[in-house]
Amino acid sequence: MSDLHRNATVVDLHNDLILLVDHFDRRGKPGHFAEFWLPQLRAGGVKVQVLPICLEDQFQSEGGLRRTLLLAERIHRLAEEHPADVQICLTGADVDAAVAAGRIAFVLALEGAHGLGQDPELIRTMGRVGVRVVSLAHLGRTFLADGSGLDDSSRGGLTPQGIEVLDEMERLGIVFDVSHLGVAGVDDVLARASRPLLATHSGCRAVADVHRNLSDQQVKAISDLGGVIGVAAAIPPFIDPARPTAARVVDHIEHLASVGSIDAVGLGPDFVDDYFDEVFGGWQTPGLGLTPDWEVAEIRRPADLPKLTDEMVSRGFSDEDVRKVLGGNAMRVLRTVMGVPGRPAE
Template sequence: MTDPHRLHGDAVVVDTHNDLILLVDHFDRREQPDHFAQFWLPELRAGGVDVQVLPICVEEQFQSEGALRRTLLLVERIHELAAEHGEDVAVCLTGADVDAATASGRIALIIALEGAHAVGQDPALVRTMARVGVRVVSMAHFGRTFLADGSGLDTTSRGRLTPEGITALREMDELGIVFDISHLGIAGVEDVLSLATRPFLATHSACLGITDVHRNLGDEQIKAIAELGGVIGVAAAIPFFIDPAAPSADRVVDHIERVIDVAGIDHVGLGPDFIDDYYQNVLGGWIGGWAPAAYGRSYLPAEISRPSDLPKITEVMVRRGFEEPDIRKVLGENVLRVLREVMGRPTR
């Protein structure tokens, strides 16, 4: 039998969604600037993470007037981390940069926007975001932006992409920014599927066919994303997306298998959405945050709650008889294909 620890350590592991920069900022403000070095860097190494997408999620109090400033400050902090820890991490702008970083033993960092609040109603700022190093962008979080509606509004407005959103999507396509469909509402997903010309990601989603929650993707959506060459990163760290009653590593692999059954082995990856430590440190836990109102108060902690837990997913895949080449695809090769094809590669 394949040794899961050897395989996980040898494979290129890509995590398409970890909100760690928010917690880094939290500790920065408390005069603890070594938090990344003391906590996150060891966690990433223990989890075998070779490529880390770093989303910038703008908290509600900064949205609208403060979104651009907040975003740029966090972008700058990511660049500072890369300068401070140049032997361990590197901000990457292209797929070739990612390959070079991983070949040198460094963790490739990719700057992302979750919600694109900084763009506001000005699609021209998509180009500004590209200039400062942003390479993955989603248009909405739970609510509404000037570009699109988030999935949290699916029971009410179900708004499509706005005219500004359509322009922004075209800018991303042309610039080589990887589009992220996670959090987008149903109607917006339909627009993206009809307008996109390049493969894109669902950086942190799961399967509606297993867990019925608005943030998850239905089978037809998964099929359509795959037909465009895209990849769904399974949100392994969020109990409400995986299974509130049993958010185990086994249940995560159930979602992985569902994507494979629907779309094929080439269209699934890992996008755990590591946010638990932020909620514990900043909000005192999930209770009182957005989760109970959106998903109900009954849940168990996720077994995959930190990067160091990621090898457990490989263990389950090995136990279930996944072939080694397929495990490598799930762990990172599928997402790497999209990054190499799109990231930092303009079409004009």
């Protein structure tokens, strides 16, 4: 690991590790985080970890709220079990303090707000348990919005409840995440949002034309709003199914910078290979609209992240721009929005 990478504030905007922690918990192996993920995060130089709560299909209706709260509680217990290594953070100041103390800052997130059901007021409950980043849909439909997996059959935008949740998130200081929203939903958010937001784990359609990636128009709008797009470096079809290399990840970074701004680029690798391998014996893509016939990503685990720094340096990125991509830009959004009350409810 280079000194540049080691000394940067590396922010991973999306890692579903809590699903694998829960999987091993239920099989009598509660030490999985300490044995696997903590060394991986340290080896990758990760100092801020956004931890999304993603619900498997069987929990996305009646069991959504219960499953969401159970996984949120498990994240809190991780922090209690490893107080010298990790810390739950509610504000940008909390994140800065955790990083300064040598701890990994955990930021709770929802990937698809299934637990809210049709009750927008529950976003306030999520805020009370520490959630600070939220997307409204995953691959399919919720009461709030359509996910990008429905773009071929439906282009529904935000529902009235979804608009209410967006407005309340801006009021409370919860960061909005447009990754996984369908085309119309992204457009709705960008037309209404007044604060910087995130696309925690996405890519560029101009580089890899898949429904989960963003168009140049969307990239420009997110950049103009002061937002940040985390490149999904660990997901081959979002990067390049034939060549999911560190070099192709940096191709996405360069394109985002050219269309929007270098200030709009971050990292949201989405490290899910180990989860799919352990739970399903390989990639499973129900509703994703993709055929899992791609090559293995070069950026497969957190320990691989320094390869991106090396690739950016080899292409002539300045140290300042490398630090921005690794986490400086994401930190700006977290400091500006996370836990900072915004506009009053209309």
